[in-house]
Amino acid sequence: MSATAVSTGDAVVHRRRPVIGLLLLVLAQVIGAAGYVLTHLDIDGRLPSGWPVVFLAWFGVGLATYVLVRWRLPHADPVLLPATFLLVGVGLGMIHRIDLIAEPARHDAETQFVWLLLGIVTAVALVFLVKDYRLLRRFPYVLFLAGLVLLLLPLSPLGVELNGSRIWIRLLGYSFQPAEVAKLVLSLAFAGYLADTKDVLAMAGPRVLGFTLPRARDLGPIAVMWVASLLVLIYQKDLGTSMLFFGLFVAMVYVATGRGSWVVLGALLFAAGGWFAYQKFAYVGVRVSSWLHPFSDYDKNYQVIQAQFGFAYGGLLGRGWGLGRPGLTPLAKSDFITAAIGEELGIVGLVAVILVYGIIVARGLRTALSCTQPFGKLLSAGLSLVFALQVFAIIGGVTRLLPLTGLTTPFMSQGGSSMVANWLVVAVMLVVSNDARRPAVVRESEADVASLSADATQVISVPQLRRSAPRTAATPSAVEEEQGAPSAQTVVVPEDEMEATAPFRLPDAPPNPSQPPQQSQRFQPEEGQ
């Protein structure tokens, strides 16, 4: 593969850039490995004892992922995978560094590495299994229901309350955050729903004060999402999850319709819900007061205050790997890993990490721009926006820009469900970007498309089948033969019940004269040319 893999004369849309993609991946992994080595150098003054094994596993996983993704998705965005590995590497390094504080040292980083492997395996499986992501468009309502069930699952008897929030379920001895997976499922559902209805949502409705307000009957889905978010807010006591899903929905409606009125409506609804929660529920009040006046109650706001001290101790360039005291902040490995990074890498390192998050979001939005399918556009935009909202909410919470919420820091904080779910999000982004960046004419991917068409409806002529079993009548020779034999039976194999409701007519048969010509196109019929 060369850097300009598009053959001459073809329309160049996006470069594939496999070489720079690989170099960036190696650089990202070197940064993660450097964090691990520097921690040990700074603490013990020598290399860690098991470093060859760690390096082999870490770089091996990275290269294997790269090869598999590149093989299946040759046109995928070259930046997404390296950016993800950079975040994973820094996160793993920091978890390992905090492991070393305890006496004897803990082994959470190894557990987290196993979760990383599981996340990568599911992501690669998705990349290989989903031949055409547009198939996911077909059942938005089922996905919507599944997403809502996942979101509200912690309210069932399976749910457990941890650190004041009921956002976990316990199954077979493992705890699991279903909202992380619901993020992906609901993005798929909204993208499918909005791809079908966006024109109605955008066009219909009365105009009031310069806003095109949505019609009452179109408000159903937004009302359902609002109620679901309120249930999460009230019963799961988690501000972040509630905001994340309502924000995802409103943002996607806005992307689909381009109508500011939906955003205003969503913001008003969320403000009303938030104010109601602030009045009614003590935990929201606690969060708000620890955001605005953390030092008024040192004991209650211990975590937030320790994070502030950590940031201050880190300063501009940080203490250096292994030289800060991130262990003083409770939950430094999970919710407050940003504080640990700010302490040891300084504001310079933390801003770089936030920029890498920004790069992932920007690439997702860029994919949405260049994608020609409305479903792919909405899916990519929705996933990027929910990712951005999550990063904004948790890092904003830790740095006291916003009230603290219980969201995870994607790819960095300790925890399996978040790791697996976010790898799935990246996998879907890669699949959509591969489709969006595919040049207009690609010769080497013919086999790929052929396998897709094999899934679809085929017209099989029965006599043809009897003569030579493996042939299908969609080949030109078969069509010609069929025209000569009007008695030949045709069998339609419906793949999708929507596509094949009428009896099939032979390819060259004249149009049904009883059917009036329908002018349902947007072009003006051309006259006199």
Add this chain to the structure above:
Amino acid sequence: MADLIVTLLKVAFLAVLWLFVLIVANVIRTDLFRPEPATSGGRATKPAVTARSGRQRRGQPRVLAIDNGPQAGTRLALVDEFRIGRAPDCALILDDDYVSGDHASLARRAGGEWVLTDLGSTNGTFVNEVRVTSPTVVTTADSLRIGRTQMRLET
């Protein structure tokens, strides 16, 4: 370890971290500003394409004529890229059960040729009654069929 080495390593780590961000920024920049054909909708290159098109399009297809099917007799002016299908957001909507939501796209490449791409349709897109599995260049001599609709490019 000596304080100086620790500090140097710390700064070197941050420098590499930022180097990564800068390289990615450069990759994104070159990705964005590479000359793009009309099909990709690059805003920077579009005026140039339209400026050339006046001369280049002479003798090139300008009309899509529907010969056969429910909408037979319709002629429409070609735009640089549009989708054909049953979905309401397609530029050419074919009201036909054998047409998928997003069935095919017809796009003009920088050289003036028209490329027909099947967008993973269920019942296929046919050029001269051959099912196309990859983007195919079509000319005025070709007959295109989608579902029950037969079309052809005209100058």
